[in-house]
Amino acid sequence: MSATKLLVLGIVHLSGGAHGYQVRSELQSWRAEIWAKINPGSVYHALKKAAADGLLTEQAEPGKSGPERILYRVTARGRDEMVELVRDGLRRTHDADMLNAAIAMLPMLTRTDAIAQVNERVARLEAELVEQATWREHPNPESPEHVREQAELWAGQARTELEWAKSLSERLSEGAYTMADDPGSWRTGPRSPQPAF
Known part of the structure; x- marks a missing residue:
């Protein structure tokens, strides 16, 4: 669950806010089901759980041609949790899913x-x-x-x-990658996430 939580928080944050379908589509385009063993149902569960835990906010929006959609945004607490999950994934051994998720969110x-x-x-x-x-x-x-x-x-x-x-x-x-303290990082505004796979 930690790998799913990290990737969901990261994509919502990097997007500046996202609907569940957007998060799921982004993860599918990254092929996260292979390297982090994430299935579509777990994405929606992770979004709801993160919102219930105060890591995301939920805002109802009317659907264009269907039911209401929920727009998620990361809270300050959610950003702190996301950063700690990246740290944990990088240092913890014997958890390939978490390592892969941490690499995907390394620039946090x-x-x-x-x-x-x-x-x-x-x-x-x-x-x-x-x-x-x-x-x-x-x-x-x-x-x-x-x-x-x-x-x-x-x-x-x-x-x-x-x-x-x-x-x-x-x-x-040696300066590889744009990290959180570099100009143009996620801290200076939403960016399009780049897949690690």
């Missing part, structure tokens, strides 16, 4: 903040790799030997992710 952070969160992910991955290496060198003799294969797979994935995270930190340090 200042450059310094984004680098700090990515560097925390790097430190966590390095520590996990040390722990995995120890486990692989001294496995529990009662564990089936084929379980060790899973550990090899995880270690390979972690090494690849570690290399990617270090590279992202470098690119951000």
Whole structure:
């Protein structure tokens, strides 16, 4: 749910306000159902829940040729929650959906903040790799030997992710992407969101 919440808040915010159908269409154009496992029904549920939690406001508008529509806008509390979700997604390991959502909303952070969160992910991955290496060198003799294969797979994935995270930190340090504290960022007004996939 956190990945869906983050993407819904982010798209509503970047749009300057959006209807549920607009949010769903944007996420479909980003193919979020693949990399964040978001289905259309969860988008509407996330919008309603975020509004109930005070993260979004709801404003009824007459439909052009049908029923009334709801226009959602992000509240100050919703912006704070969105930024914290991006931070959490960047530093938390073992949650690919949340990482993908955080990457999609990466420009919500200042450059310094984004680098700090990515560097925390790097430190966590390095520590996990040390722990995995120890486990692989001294496995529990009662564990089936084929379980060790899973550990090899995880270690390979972690090494690849570690290399990617270090590279992202470098690119951000070199000025890649328009971040929240850069001219032309989301803080200076609504922009069209750019898909990360």
